[in-house]
Amino acid sequence: xxxxxKIPEGPLKDKWQNYLDSKNxxxxxxxxxxxxxxxxxxxxxxxxxxxxxxxxxxxxxxYFQDSARRAHSVAAQGGVNAAKNYRNDGDSIYRMFxxxxxxxxxxxxxxxxxxxxxxxxxxIDHMNAQGVPFAREYNGYLSNRSFxxxxxxxxxxARGQTGQQLLLATYQAIMxxxxxxxxxxxxxxxxxxxxxxxxxxxxxxxxxxxTGEIERHSAHAVVLGTGGFGxxxxxxxxxxxxxxxxxxxxxxxxxxxxxxxxxQIHPTALPQAGEHQSKLTLMSESLRNDGRIxxxxxxxxPRKPGDIPQEERDYxxxxxxxxxxxLVPRDVASRAAKERMDAGYGVGALKNAVYLDFKxxxxxxxxxxxxxxxxxxxxxxxxxxxxxxxxxPMKISPAAHFxxxxxxxxxxxxxxxxxxxxxxxxxxxxxxxxxxxxxxLLQASVDGNFVLPNTISNYLSNDISTGxxxxxxxxxxxxxxxxxxxxxxxxxxxxxxxVDQIHRKLGKILFKEVAMSRNxxxxxxxxxxxxxxxxxxxxxxxxxxxAKGVNSELEKAGRLADYLEIAELMAIDALDxxxxxxxxxxxxxxxxxxxxVRDDKNYMYSAAWEWKGDHKWDLHxxxxxxxxxxxxxxxxx
Amino acid sequence: xxxxxxxxxxxxxxxxxxxxxxxxxxxxxxxxxLEMLDMLNEQLxxxxxxxxxxxxxxxxxxxxxxxxxxxxxxxxxxKHYTTCQTHMRSFKDGDTLFIEPFRAKPFPIIRDLxxxxxxxxxxxxxxxxxxxxxGMAPEANTINIHHEVSESAFDSAACIGCGACVATxxxxxxxxxxxxxxxHLAKLPQGQVERQERVIWMVNEHDEQGFGSCTHTGxxxxxxxxxVQLIDIAHMNFEYNxxxxxxx
Numbered sequence: 001x002x003x004x005x006k007i008p009e010g011p012l013k014d015k016w017q018n019y020l021d022s023k024n025x026x027x028x029x030x031x032x033x034x035x036x037x038x039x040x041x042x043x044x045x046x047x048x049x050x051x052x053x054x055x056x057x058x059x060x061x062x063y064f065q066d067s068a069r070r071a072h073s074v075a076a077q078g079g080v081n082a083a084k085n086y087r088n089d090g091d092s093i094y095r096m097f098x099x100x101x102x103x104x105x106x107x108x109x110x111x112x113x114x115x116x117x118x119x120x121x122x123x124i125d126h127m128n129a130q131g132v133p134f135a136r137e138y139n140g141y142l143s144n145r146s147f148x149x150x151x152x153x154x155x156x157x158a159r160g161q162t163g164q165q166l167l168l169a170t171y172q173a174i175m176x177x178x179x180x181x182x183x184x185x186x187x188x189x190x191x192x193x194x195x196x197x198x199x200x201x202x203x204x205x206x207x208x209x210x211t212g213e214i215e216r217h218s219a220h221a222v223v224l225g226t227g228g229f230g231x232x233x234x235x236x237x238x239x240x241x242x243x244x245x246x247x248x249x250x251x252x253x254x255x256x257x258x259x260x261x262x263x264q265i266h267p268t269a270l271p272q273a274g275e276h277q278s279k280l281t282l283m284s285e286s287l288r289n290d291g292r293i294x295x296x297x298x299x300x301x302p303r304k305p306g307d308i309p310q311e312e313r314d315y316x317x318x319x320x321x322x323x324x325x326x327l328v329p330r331d332v333a334s335r336a337a338k339e340r341m342d343a344g345y346g347v348g349a350l351k352n353a354v355y356l357d358f359k360x361x362x363x364x365x366x367x368x369x370x371x372x373x374x375x376x377x378x379x380x381x382x383x384x385x386x387x388x389x390x391x392x393p394m395k396i397s398p399a400a401h402f403x404x405x406x407x408x409x410x411x412x413x414x415x416x417x418x419x420x421x422x423x424x425x426x427x428x429x430x431x432x433x434x435x436x437x438x439x440x441l442l443q444a445s446v447d448g449n450f451v452l453p454n455t456i457s458n459y460l461s462n463d464i465s466t467g468x469x470x471x472x473x474x475x476x477x478x479x480x481x482x483x484x485x486x487x488x489x490x491x492x493x494x495x496x497x498x499v500d501q502i503h504r505k506l507g508k509i510l511f512k513e514v515a516m517s518r519n520x521x522x523x524x525x526x527x528x529x530x531x532x533x534x535x536x537x538x539x540x541x542x543x544x545x546x547a548k549g550v551n552s553e554l555e556k557a558g559r560l561a562d563y564l565e566i567a568e569l570m571a572i573d574a575l576d577x578x579x580x581x582x583x584x585x586x587x588x589x590x591x592x593x594x595x596x597v598r599d600d601k602n603y604m605y606s607a608a609w610e611w612k613g614d615h616k617w618d619l620h621x622x623x624x625x626x627x628x629x630x631x632x633x634x635x636x637x
Numbered sequence: 638x639x640x641x642x643x644x645x646x647x648x649x650x651x652x653x654x655x656x657x658x659x660x661x662x663x664x665x666x667x668x669x670x671l672e673m674l675d676m677l678n679e680q681l682x683x684x685x686x687x688x689x690x691x692x693x694x695x696x697x698x699x700x701x702x703x704x705x706x707x708x709x710x711x712x713x714x715x716k717h718y719t720t721c722q723t724h725m726r727s728f729k730d731g732d733t734l735f736i737e738p739f740r741a742k743p744f745p746i747i748r749d750l751x752x753x754x755x756x757x758x759x760x761x762x763x764x765x766x767x768x769x770x771x772g773m774a775p776e777a778n779t780i781n782i783h784h785e786v787s788e789s790a791f792d793s794a795a796c797i798g799c800g801a802c803v804a805t806x807x808x809x810x811x812x813x814x815x816x817x818x819x820x821h822l823a824k825l826p827q828g829q830v831e832r833q834e835r836v837i838w839m840v841n842e843h844d845e846q847g848f849g850s851c852t853h854t855g856x857x858x859x860x861x862x863x864x865v866q867l868i869d870i871a872h873m874n875f876e877y878n879x880x881x882x883x884x885x
Contacts, residue, residue, distance in 0.1 A: 172766035
């Protein structure tokens with residue numbers, strides 16, 4: 001099967017408008033006859049659900065939390081980018097496009113990225129109109145700050161809770177549509193399989209997490225806004241229940257999975273304190289606007305950070321990258337921290353952290369200003385560590401954060417299964433090999449609110465006379481049976497090892513060899529270890545309770561089963577790519593001073609993997625063409 | 638550290654619940670409260686027993702999904718913390734901890750410590766939004782908002798919808814939750830058009846859902862993880878009276 005990205009004709013800046021002008025649209029009276037299932041209630045899924053309902057489609061919204069307001073978009077802190085150029089600092093849609101392509105190390109699709117930059121302008125207007133309390137200057141206009149990887153201030157924010165505020169606006173839009181009768185919520189439901197009829201996506205099998213019932217739901221199209229899968233590392237910045245199951249099970253039904261190994265390791269999370277730890281809390285990248293990162297110049301320096309004089313501190317980002325300093329992109333910052341820690345300069349009891357210091361900023365701007373900018377982050381830091389970061393530097397460490405990879409989608413956000421769409425972090429489209437800070441909220445919201453509702457009509461216009469899809473079809477019966485069989489199997493293993501113990505082992509394998517730094521030997525070792533662990537899981541996992549009613553261990557076991565499969569594909573994908581680009585750093589391909597070496601001749605493609613059954617995959621390459629940007633070595637020096 | 642845990646167990650919404658006692662040793666003081674429960678659950682699994690069910694997700698105090706009443710206090714004894722941010726170092730070694738679900742008539746128990754807070758969603762559905770459909774918005778900087786007004790709207794908008802205010806209130810009132818949304822939207826120019834209907838619809842739905850009345854004791858604001866202020870309730874009452882006066 002040849003991959004067709006369906007990129008519209010015309011100059012880059014006209015492609016989206018050309019697409020809108022020529023696509024099929026649906027008469028409002030006919031939209032009511034069309035059912036759309038949206039999985040996920042975050043900025044991408046929730047945005048799509050609310051907007052499709054506003055347009056008059058009959059929307060069924062599935063999510064596993066107890067309310068749409070809990071989706072993990074809520075936890076994004078720092079901000080959302082938009083090319084408004086309110087600061088008159090030379091920003092433009094093109095510059096934002098340029099920064100994003102460069103930030104992604106020339107491994108993303110031009111047309112998609114340009115569209116995201118174009119629609120960023122509308123997104124701020126939309127969120128503002130819904131009452132998001134964005135930060136304001138004293139003159140009443142919107143305020144901006146800088147984020148990593150750019151030289152302009154284009155990040156809009158609502159203190160350190162921007163994700164929460166955008167998500168609540170989206171949640172409120174969903175609530176309005178529930179009340180209006182256009183949207184039905186299926187809360188505490190987990191989608192476990194997909195149903196295809198005559199080669200088209202026509203529904204899902206979901207488990208009601210309260211009653212335990214396995215339910216059939218049909219639709220004319222299905223949209224996945226199910227987020228990323230960084231939780232595969234067990235320790236990550238993600239929510240405990242974030243998972244890959246929906247996208248993975250769609251993959252096994254025929255949706256190609258692209259660049260699965262590209263995981264963003266975020267440089268500023270709290271370090272692990274012990275084996276019991278379940279989560280690594282993120283400290284927003286926005287802190288790098290005012291915080292300076294350093295380690296002592298002396299190994300194992302026993303002094304308190306405040307007692308170490310300036311000349312004995314190594315501000316290693318400012319030293320290595322004078323142009324961008326503390327605002328280098330995340331992959332660069334994480335790798336630089338790892339380099340210092342591996343060389344023995346780490347700080348803290350486990351030597352697994354570096355300092356993020358606000359002393360200079362507090363002296364310059366005053367404590368009150370720093371408090372207004374980051375108050376909630378300092379409070380959160382104190383709640384977790386007991387330390388007052390106004391007085392001494394924070395200790396931070398890299399942690400698994402964002403999945404640049406995801407389901408392969410074309411320009412319309414359609415997967416390789418007709419009628420199945422993926423939005424936000426669940427797809428692979430916009431960030432290339434590294435995502436820039438504050439582009440995540442942007443991509444999710446733009447996909448959900450502006451792109452998908454327009455592109456899906458192009459497909460659904462063929463379904464205005466189809467009528468409701470029956471859930472009595474044999475395809476539904478078969479899928480339901482398979483889901484029930486897997487649940488029975490998980491409950492009947494009767495092993496000795498709790499799910500979380502196996503998950504922690506998987507996380508350690510991946511963080512060691514399939515994270516910030518990879519090499520052939522390590523990746524091959526990881527593949528073997530993952531296979532062994534998968535065997536251990538299916539022969540020795542302990543899942544107590546039964547399939548009736550609430551059973552969180554059963555939920556976790558099902559998710560881990562999928563993680564144990566995609567983990568292998570992550571390592572295979574990393575092994576295939578014999579170059580270093582963005583978050584994918586292959587030790588064999590680096591310069592003498594440790595910078596990444598890309599191989600544009602052989603690897604300028606997105607790797608889209610096709611499931612061939614029994615843990616075998618075929619690789620399809622989508623060649624990337626850069627017609628509007630000069631491909632250069634990415635440098636932040 | 639070691640603890641005696643007395644945890645509410647209840648099989649289903651209609652079943653009769655009871656406290657069950659567990660003894661837990663080797664608890665690290667760096668563990669969060671939920672990590673301590675993870676540890677208990679891992680032990681229960683190795684013993685072949687059903688785990689204690691509780692709600693949680695982000696574990697960084699922002700999603701609002703974790704709940705629990707610990708020793709009689711919603712989200713535990715640390716003021717303005719969520720349960721997930723509470724760490725074991727704030728308890729004494731050897732303590733007995735009573736762990737119960739958020740209790741309120743509009744929050745039926747699902748199993749053990751999990752409750753159904755859909756009633757809070759219903760209040761928002763009644764009017765807690767600005768009807769700005771995708772595509773309708775004017776250019777953002779055409780709406781000029783004073784810095785202080787925006788900051789004040791944020792203070793109200795910060796509510797995470799956990800329901801600790803309801804669980805703490807002797808009347809099971811959701812006044813603080815509801816007023817945070819009313820105040821957030823009423824303070825902003827974008828929220829003016831629907832201001833009048835919003836507050837009436839929300840207050841009516843609040844009562845319909847079985848939440849009690851507010852008697853201004855203020856216990857809610859003492860536990861609120863986002864420090865939503867009692868003055869929001871006063872603001873809501875003002876909005877309500879203003880709206881009622883206008884409809885007369």
